[in-house]
Amino acid sequence: MDMLIFNTWHWWTHSGRSQPWDYMQEGNKWYKDMNRLVAYYKGLTTWARWVNRNVDPSKTKVFFQGISPTHYEGKDWNQPSQSCSGQTQPFLGSRYPAGIPMGWVVVNKVFSRLKKPVYLLDVTSLSQLRKDAHPSAYSGEHSGTDCSHWCLPGLPDTWNQLLYAALF
Numbered sequence: 001m002d003m004l005i006f007n008t009w010h011w012w013t014h015s016g017r018s019q020p021w022d023y024m025q026e027g028n029k030w031y032k033d034m035n036r037l038v039a040y041y042k043g044l045t046t047w048a049r050w051v052n053r054n055v056d057p058s059k060t061k062v063f064f065q066g067i068s069p070t071h072y073e074g075k076d077w078n079q080p081s082q083s084c085s086g087q088t089q090p091f092l093g094s095r096y097p098a099g100i101p102m103g104w105v106v107v108n109k110v111f112s113r114l115k116k117p118v119y120l121l122d123v124t125s126l127s128q129l130r131k132d133a134h135p136s137a138y139s140g141e142h143s144g145t146d147c148s149h150w151c152l153p154g155l156p157d158t159w160n161q162l163l164y165a166a167l168f
Helices: 036-054 102-111 124-128 155-167
Strands: 003-006 024-026 029-031 061-065 118-121
Touching (some): 036 102, 124 155
Antiparallel strands (some): 024 029
């Protein structure tokens, strides 16, 4: 491959009925469930080991999209009684009050151990500021809070612009 693009955080946050797997396996041990950050760390460590063993950087450029944050809890932007549902304005400011998500910490810990070059498309901070970019306020068919998807022009377009700029 000339280029590989990875994006995985979204699937590690689901639990209960929305969990897309029945079991997790590590070596010969099977788990029905485990702490999501521990599972994410284990998964990314396996991915990093694969990249280190199998990618030839002279032939393949590897990209990893960082953490796409959620906005379920208004306390994260100092509005405790709200969520992203119905939000139509971005967070005003340049520093998100809740700080960096723990998934971002995991990504950076794993990246510090990579031996092969992987370009991190770090979309976390700019995405945190866009509590208004989820579909809940704009879709007549989509009720409730949906922090898994992004719908407004601008944010996903910026992610694509970052990728495009990194390609050349």
